[in-house]
Amino acid sequence: MPAVTGDTARGISEQVAGRLAAIDALLPAPVAAEGCGAELAVTGPGGAPAAMATCEHWAGEPGSLDLTWGAARRFQLTPQVAGPDVAAALDGLLARWRDHLADVPDAAEADTAAVITWPTRDIDGARPLLRHGLAPRAVIAARAAGRRPATAVPVDPDVRIRRAGSADLEAVVRLGMETIRYDAHFGTVVERPETPGALRHEAARVLAAPDPWVWLAERDGAAIGLLYAEPPEFAGWIAPMVRAEPVAYLELMDVLAGERGGGVAAALAAQLHRAADESGVAVTLLHYEQVNPLSGPFWHQQGYRPLWTSWEARPASTLR
Numbered sequence: 470m471p472a473v474t475g476d477t478a479r480g481i482s483e484q485v486a487g488r489l490a491a492i493d494a495l496l497p498a499p500v501a502a503e504g505c506g507a508e509l510a511v512t513g514p515g516g517a518p519a520a521m522a523t524c525e526h527w528a529g530e531p532g533s534l535d536l537t538w539g540a541a542r543r544f545q546l547t548p549q550v551a552g553p554d555v556a557a558a559l560d561g562l563l564a565r566w567r568d569h570l571a572d573v574p575d576a577a578e579a580d581t582a583a584v585i586t587w588p589t590r591d592i593d594g595a596r597p598l599l600r601h602g603l604a605p606r607a608v609i610a611a612r613a614a615g616r617r618p619a620t621a622v623p624v625d626p627d628v629r630i631r632r633a634g635s636a637d638l639e640a641v642v643r644l645g646m647e648t649i650r651y652d653a654h655f656g657t658v659v660e661r662p663e664t665p666g667a668l669r670h671e672a673a674r675v676l677a678a679p680d681p682w683v684w685l686a687e688r689d690g691a692a693i694g695l696l697y698a699e700p701p702e703f704a705g706w707i708a709p710m711v712r713a714e715p716v717a718y719l720e721l722m723d724v725l726a727g728e729r730g731g732g733v734a735a736a737l738a739a740q741l742h743r744a745a746d747e748s749g750v751a752v753t754l755l756h757y758e759q760v761n762p763l764s765g766p767f768w769h770q771q772g773y774r775p776l777w778t779s780w781e782a783r784p785a786s787t788l789r
């Protein structure tokens with residue numbers, strides 16, 4: 470397909486906006502992302518524009534926590550697939566992307582990923598994504614204001630839930646690292662030498678704010694559980710992923726292995742949800758690893774449901 474002109478791009482975006490709104494009311498209207506300049510577009514039957522995309526070449530800042538959440542270098546496709554044959558248009562787009570990455574020597578390096586974040590309910594995408602060697606990894610799940618947990622279980626009265634503050638930095642980092650180590654089993658999250666320092670740096674900033682959205686569960690004065698979240702003023706980075714606003718983000722949640730299954734996490738989540746609902750938060754978002762056996766079931770029970778799934782090929786050159 471020749472270069473995408475402004476009119477063609479607008480036409481595709483309008484069709485995508487209509488298609489996505491019909492699939493999932495929480496999905497935002499498509500926004501064109503800054504890309505590397507590669508022309509990634511396909512036509513459908515009769516030569517009508519069917520899809521376009523940009524590819525961003527992202528590299529994590531040395532020492533940043535971003536490097537923990539995935540590969541050090543990410544080639545991120547932002548697709549806009551109008552259809553009418555979504556699977557065929559996406560298939561063509563992924564083939565263009567593969568050919569583009571074949572010309573990028575760095576895409577063969579071990580610590581790289583080809584990443585596409587696809588609406589979970591846009592089910593026509595799954596087969597083309599699999600066919601091109603991408604695997605579903607992290608899910609962005611959403612809880613709309615006011616949602617209640619499926620079951621309410623009383624927590625052990627010896628467990629105390631309290632808001633954390635700056636004096637709790639060590640406990641927050643220790644339990645936050647437990648979450649990261651558990652999630653690292655599933656191959657997306659990477660514990661790096663700089664991870665504890667990066668987490669400490671970020672947590673110190675969050676805990677210094679008045680009434681941080683961070684809670685600890687304690688037994689006999691020792692921290693056994695953590696919920697670490699960002700109120701809307703810290704969560705602007707992820708707000709564009711959802712149509713409603715304001716948006717909060719839950720970043721870390723952990724209950725020590727010997728304490729699980731007793732309602733500690735449910736009690737922590739109830740604190741966050743009360744704060745979010747009282748502050749007028751429209752949607753709370755979080756990431757969980759699709760194959761984490763504990764987190765997905767737990768979050769669904771707490772009123773979250775999948776919104777986006779990120780699909781990856783690692784290294785990026787394994788996209789086929």
Ligand SMILES: CC(C)(COP(=O)(O)OP(=O)(O)OC[C@H]1O[C@@H](n2cnc3c(N)ncnc32)[C@H](O)[C@@H]1OP(=O)(O)O)[C@@H](O)C(=O)NCCC(=O)NCCS
Nearest residue numbers: 622651722723724729730731732733734735757763764767
């Ligand atoms: C996910 C996680 C935080 C949940 O913590 P938890 O304290 O075990 O959660 P809860 O006890 O509130 O709920 C877990 C289960 O115990 C059940 N439960 C809760 N209270 C209970 C009680 N008093 N008696 C019996 N069962 C109870 C819940 O119904 C739930 O059951 P289900 O999974 O069959 O639906 C914990 O498993 C964990 O730390 N995992 C490792 C790190 C991780 O994955 N973090 C999330 C990253 S997104």
